[in-house]
Amino acid sequence: MKGIVFTEFLDLVEDKFGLEMVDKIINQSNLESNGVYTSVGTYKFSEMLQLLQHLSEHTNISIDDLLLVYAEHFFAVLATSYPGLIDSYKDPIDMLASIENHIHIEVRKIYPDAELPAFKVIEKTDNSLIMIYKSSRSMHYFGLGLMNKTFEHFNSSATIQCEKIKEDGTEVKFIIQKN
Ligand code: HEM
Known part of the structure; x- marks a missing residue:
């Protein structure tokens, strides 16, 4: 999974739940990356799953609902990063x-x-x-x-x-x- 998916996810978690929540879910997960992501890097999908699982436990929001909200944020990232792709459609x-x-x-x-x-x-x-x-x-x-x-x-x-x-x-x- 691309790093941009991780960096944007952790930014949103920080924005909605605070930096302590980011630290908590990173520390509770077993991450080969140690929770350090660059947008162009590639990381295991299992890292995203662990982060989602721990966030879900702390917030009582299901993983599906977390993914739904995250995708709505991610669309804005895509629209800003790749305007030409979206603008080619009417x-x-x-x-x-x-x-x-x-x-x-x-x-x-x-x-x-x-x-x-x-x-x-x-x-x-x-x-x-x-x-x-x-x-x-x-x-x-x-x-x-x-x-x-x-x-x-x-x-x-x-x-x-x-x-x-x-x-x-x-x-x-x-x-x-x-x-
Ligand atoms: C995943 C790009 C539009 C559905 C991804 C990823 C990127 C990406 C970079 C992550 C891949 C990875 O981590 O290895 C884009 C761009 C789009 C676009 C640039 C438009 C400009 C859409 C739209 C949908 C969609 C409109 C709507 C259904 C998905 C899904 C995934 C994904 C479901 C998650 C991976 C999976 O389910 O296996 N996309 N995407 N994408 N994209 Fe798109």
Whole structure:
């Protein structure tokens, strides 16, 4: 997992819960990095999981809800860091349908070792999209947060349903309907 995902996460934790919480979750985790991340480095996903688990225990917020809120923050980071990628779209449905064959392909050119999910488009109309998310990291709530913010970015909104195809969340169907 790319360092930018860790650095932005820890910044948000500090912002919402204070520096002591950052120290606490780092100290409670068993981290090869020792909790020192650079945005271009690459670190084990298991480090993110441990940080999320400990934050969830201290805040009584589920890991899924933490990922949802974090993704909403991360969208702003992406929009600032890669404005050209997002600006090449005029419509949120078109943008979401292009994650797999455009957006994440560009991401892979920047970060060849990025661990990206697969999004397979099943059905697309002007106002709706059905996609299947697949990833060993089960970060579909992170995807949901990014999708919510994608609609907001285009001054639009949508109702998004998630249906787990696999119980562990490694395969999830997204049913997206523009409001
Ligand atoms: C992960 C970039 C848009 C879904 C990531 C990562 C980067 C990235 C750098 C982390 C990879 C790693 O840590 O190895 C971008 C950029 C975008 C964009 C630059 C737009 C300009 C989106 C959108 C979605 C999405 C709109 C909506 C569904 C995900 C998910 C992950 C991810 C779910 C977590 C990894 C996983 O589930 O396996 N993306 N992304 N991305 N991205 Fe994107």
